[in-house]
Every structure is written in structure tokens, then in C-alpha cells.
Amino acid sequence: MMRVLTKETPVGKYTQGSIFNCLQVSDGSAQFGIIVTARCDIAQQKTRPLVCLPIYQLSEWMQKRGNAEVADQSSSAIKNLVSEILEKYEISKVAIEIYGFDKALEILDQKSVKVQDRLKLEDLEGFIKKKEITTKNKIIKENRKKYLEAIIKNTRNDTFFLERIIHDSEPPKGYVVDLSEPICISKKTLGEISKGLEHVKYEREKDTSYKNIIVRPNEQACFISTLVSPHVELLLQRFSHLYSRVGTQDISKDDLAIVRRLYEIE
Structure with missing residues (x-):
């Protein structure tokens, strides 16, 4: 049975899991993006930028x-x-x-x-x-x-797979969320995108207001869908887990021996 992954994003609205086009990634190309900032932070209208992750079509990811x-x-x-x-x-x-x-x-x-x-x-x-x-x-x-x-079965720790992101009638092309490249987008920019950001307006302020966004001529940046529960929570969990892992150098053998003698555990 086909699973339901997304719902329509109302014009002028966005939330955690909302997916949009025209996100600029590290190689300079434009990809889809998805908001992963917590809903409460979005709702409270905090001024800090929101965290987004790039989404690649599987063929382009390869x-x-x-x-x-x-x-x-x-x-x-x-x-x-x-x-x-x-x-x-x-x-x-x-x-x-x-x-x-x-x-x-x-x-x-x-x-x-x-x-x-x-x-x-x-x-x-x-x-x-x-x-x-x-x-x-x-x-x-x-x-x-x-x-x-490994990608399709979601066994990698740095990617999250979705078979479709636009609507339920879309053929399952396969999409890869890159958990390893968080990109910050301002609330002002996302607000403009939620209403439809045209190239003409983007071009005037592309170097100031619209950082990390690319809108080419005859294009419009907009929200195309929103990832629904529980998939959006699983995505956030996977993203958080990737960045919550902390690697540290082991204590030296000499220092360990001193501490063990100090507390008489030798």
C-alpha cells in the first residue's frame, strides 16, 4: 500500500517539514529544501534563521x-x-x-x-x-x-530517503535528504517564498536578503508540499542523532593509571 508522505502547504504558510525549491547548496546548484527547525521555534517568531536540509532527486545524488x-x-x-x-x-x-x-x-x-x-x-x-x-x-x-x-532502506546515518515529495500522484522517483549539510535561511526569505518569490524581486536583493537561494529567470521559489507526521519527526530524529554524536580523544594511559590509583581501583 502506498504511504502518504506529504500534504499541500497553504499559501503564505510554512512549518517544520515544509518543502520548497531553489535552495542553493555547497556546490552552487539549486535543489529542493526542507525545514527541520522545531515547530515551536517557528511559531514563536524568533528572529534567528531556520535550519533547512537539501533534497536531491536520487539520480542527481548519484x-x-x-x-x-x-x-x-x-x-x-x-x-x-x-x-x-x-x-x-x-x-x-x-x-x-x-x-x-x-x-x-x-x-x-x-x-x-x-x-x-x-x-x-x-x-x-x-x-x-x-x-x-x-x-x-x-x-x-x-x-x-x-x-x-543502503539509501533506499535508510540504513545510512547521513541520508534520509523519500520516494516522493510533491504529491501522492507523483511517480516514485526517489529523493535523498542530505542530513550532513544544514543550511540556514532567514524567516524573511522563507516568508517571501511562501507567497511565491519571483526572479525579478529576487534579482534586486539576491546578494543581501536572499542568501542561499537561487531563483533563475522565468522561475519562482515556492513551497511545494509539507512532510507529514510521523515521517517529519523521524527525519528530525535522524538529523539530531547525526549531530548529537560527539567523538573525543580517549584519556591517556598514564593519566588513567594515576586516577585509578588515586581512587584505589587498581
């Missing part, structure tokens, strides 16, 4: 972040695979790094490389040259599958 992470996860195993093929023909495992991919293939051809070995390397050309993960290689395909499943 292009910007996911594919590179999958490549990093696969790098060591692929390097070992390539080294095994090269060393089979008594070629240095760093031949590709020294001579380049194409020259290394020429050297292999001179040594009568087996067709299946050459095909394996050809399939990895994009990965070796540009870290592309479009390949038939089982290692990369499996790591990509695991990565996507």
Missing part, C-alpha cells in the same frame, strides 16, 4: 555524490584485478599508471593477451580513466547495488 563513493569503495578491488591480469603477462602492475591505459593494452597485445583478459580491461577503461561506474564488472555493480539499497 551523479554528484553516489557514483564517486561507489568508485572509492570499488577502487582497491579493481586495482587488484587489473594487477593480476598485468602480472599474468609479466607486465608491471603499475604499467597503466606509468604508460597510460592505451599503451598498456598495446604492450598486452604484443604479449598475445587472451581475449577474455583484454575484454575485462576494456570494460574497465571508463573506471580506470575517469572513475565511471557504468560497467559490467561484478564488483562495481554489486557495490552500486549495496549503496543504493
